[in-house]
Amino acid sequence: MNNLLLRNVRPMAGETCDILIRDGKIAGFGTFEAEPGMAVEDGSNAIVAPGLIDAHTHLDKTTWGMPWHVNNRAAVLRERIDFEREHRLEIGIDPHRQSMRHAIGLAAHGASHIRSHVDIDPTHGLRLVEGVWETREKLDGIIDIEIVAFPQSGVMVMPGTVELLDEALRQGCEVLGGIDPCGIDRDPKGQLDILFALATKHGVPIDIHLHEAGELGAFTMEMMFERIRANGMQGKVAISHAFALGMNDYLRVGKLIDEIAKLDVAILTTGAPSAAVPSIMRLKEAGVRVGGGCDGIRDTWGPWGHPDMLDRAQVIGMKNGLRSDRDLEHVLHIVSQGGADVMELKNYGLKVGNDADFTLLAGQTLAHAVVDIATRPLVVKRGRVVARQGQAVVEMP
Amino acid sequence: MNNLLLRNVRPMAGETCDILIRDGKIAGFGTFEAEPGMAVEDGSNAIVAPGLIDAHTHLDKTTWGMPWHVNNRAAVLRERIDFEREHRLEIGIDPHRQSMRHAIGLAAHGASHIRSHVDIDPTHGLRLVEGVWETREKLDGIIDIEIVAFPQSGVMVMPGTVELLDEALRQGCEVLGGIDPCGIDRDPKGQLDILFALATKHGVPIDIHLHEAGELGAFTMEMMFERIRANGMQGKVAISHAFALGMNDYLRVGKLIDEIAKLDVAILTTGAPSAAVPSIMRLKEAGVRVGGGCDGIRDTWGPWGHPDMLDRAQVIGMKNGLRSDRDLEHVLHIVSQGGADVMELKNYGLKVGNDADFTLLAGQTLAHAVVDIATRPLVVKRGRVVARQGQAVVEMP
Secondary structure: OOOEEEEEEEEOOOOOEEEEEEOOEEEEEEOOOOOOOOEEEEEEEEEEEEOEEEEEEOOOOOOOOOOOOOOOOOOOHHHHHHHHHHHHHHHOOOHHHHHHHHHHHHHHOOEEEEEEEEEOEOOOEOHHHHHHHHHHHHOOOOOEEEEEEEOOOOOOOOOOHHHHHHHHHHHOOOEEEEEOOOOOOOOHHHHHHHHHHHHHHHOOOEEEEOOOOHHHHHHHHHHHHHHHHHHOOOOOEEEEOOHHHHOOOHHHHHHHHHHHHHOOOEEEEOOOOOOOOOOHHHHHHOOOOEEEOOEOOOOOOOOOOOOOHHHHHHHHHHHOOOOOHHHHHHHHHHHHHHHHHHHOOOOOOOOOOOEOOEEEEOOOOHHHHHHHOOOOOEEEEOOEEEEEOOEEOOOOO | OOOEEEEEEEEOOOOOEEEEEEOOEEEEEEOOOOOOOOEEEEEEEEEEEEOEEEEEEOOOOOOOOOOOOOOOOOOOHHHHHHHHHHHHHHHOOOHHHHHHHHHHHHHHOOEEEEEEEEEOEOOOEOHHHHHHHHHHHHOOOOOEEEEEEEOOOOOOOOOOHHHHHHHHHHHOOOEEEEEOOOOOOOOHHHHHHHHHHHHHHHOOOEEEEOOOOHHHHHHHHHHHHHHHHHHOOOOOEEEEOOHHHHOOOHHHHHHHHHHHHHOOOEEEEOOOOOOOOOOHHHHHHOOOOEEEOOEOOOOOOOOOOOOOHHHHHHHHHHHOOOOOHHHHHHHHHHHHHHHHHHHOOOOOOOOOOOEOOEEEEOOOOHHHHHHHOOOOOEEEEOOEEEEEOOEEOOOOO
């Protein structure tokens, strides 16, 4: 029974009040007396926001907490993929231990939900998914993890992968992933036909990594639009990265965004600093669902990143050139409600009846909280305190 | 007499040794016994790097440590400039107090030198420079501050500014600044002729903010090249931002960089996340001096930034798409030796006889130290400990 009285907090930086939680649900905002035996916390007038959401990450890849991984390999996408697949276990990237570290880090920084792509390939079969699955079970009540069956090494170029994806979805992965149908698979029709058929068979949504830039990515998007229409998958497809929307052609991008809005395609952005990325403000104007994600953090691909969605909010906000308080509040929206919209979470948000998943934020205003990236004073998941002062209540392995 | 024995450190992540400091200078690397009365510190095998350098910032502008400044004004450059000039004092941005906070923050994070542009305009005369000047004197022995006489509001469009710049240089500002001769002043010939004449008169170098992008910025650069040749100012001119070098024309940018290398023009980059920026790796190949800077932090222009050159190294590294250990070491170079090259510092760097200005870095390797942005264990300026565990020995006002 997760009952809690959280005193003196400012929901979304508004008026100070208490939050009453019964059975892990928000029972009320106001002024309350503690009920006998009820846990009580004092929020010290901190802001309270709904749990942050990392809607695009890779829990199975990080070297977080391991010795520094020296990387002077060539910056070639295919080589990065192959190196990781062939060497990840010998390097010591145990999918369970490392996903624990990554996910606990996110929880300690106020996240309540994760959508994680997890690699599936013939070398490892479903072993990496099983490692993250174990983490998901161990962290039940700490942070919710949704798993995307992700063919990181390709679908058409990696025989045996389709059968593994099929099996992963049968076993309960909630989303089907994909990656660069042209760039990686060299067969957009082949890959997309297979992925849409698999998703339809299992009744799951699709979330495709689309690094393809410019007209190539636009072409792939159009092939996706065709299949969304043909399969009736409006509202069930997400495009991660979507760098093509960052191309320097205002009208062309506008037409793509029109289609994205019409087909209710969701966009996941990481604010990739060295790439051309979608404008989150333009997507907002078009009414597109947009979530944010940390992507890989400190993995064999690259060293950057922290398991902290406010850190990522900074990356996304700076990349988008946002400076005003209003715009900073929208960045916070993207790493919270925006992720919930993409993941179609039920019972999310600071409303009576919803799950008591939230984080306190240091800062005078929401904008201040976003740029300050200060330690989160308290994180609550389903009414239970899961982190204090940046430290999760569970130990990092 | 700043004598110090610093035991167990790894210069640039190399072999562990002691560093002996006499009279604020590095006297030796090796194994030493403490001399009678000599201060001794144990570096616990941390990396030691030369003091970090913020070679492009604005000490007079920050709201750091003040109540959150709400900003929902329009994102128009001229309006930002005018709002700041007209309201900075009433908002409470006292140039001395705020530059103290900013500079102490940098020192606490391992910086030994700052080049700060300081606004000069008819509204404030030299009052802002005087405030930073006071900070410079108070922080003597903590961090060195070089002041650029900076016509933030423009030169040609702001009568009276030329005389103020002249007076500032007469009083000892070390560098003459400038800003967007086309974009702000609408008179590139007028502004550049005056600035080069003033610099020649006072024998000071020039450091011009050039936000002008694409062909406009390239045109202004060419006008600068002509005046560098005409005035024999090779090696004495820096271009800050230089967004024109980020334009998408490989050959055109190559020709500009050839000229920049030939005239020994220095480039200062902040890795501006939402702009097109110069490629630091391409400038490295061309042998151009490149330093890094935090630019404004949390000011009326925008909320982002921290007084920490490793934070800025991250912004620059991510923006440039750098991932390998070798490249991360180059980013560290830019925020240390690169800044020293631009500022033409004498006696800088980890060599016997040089000033004992350095910082310990947490991390297993240099690359790890750059991405980890962990608390600096110890910062030493001219042989004296000026910060421990991220806390400066001087109090922040």
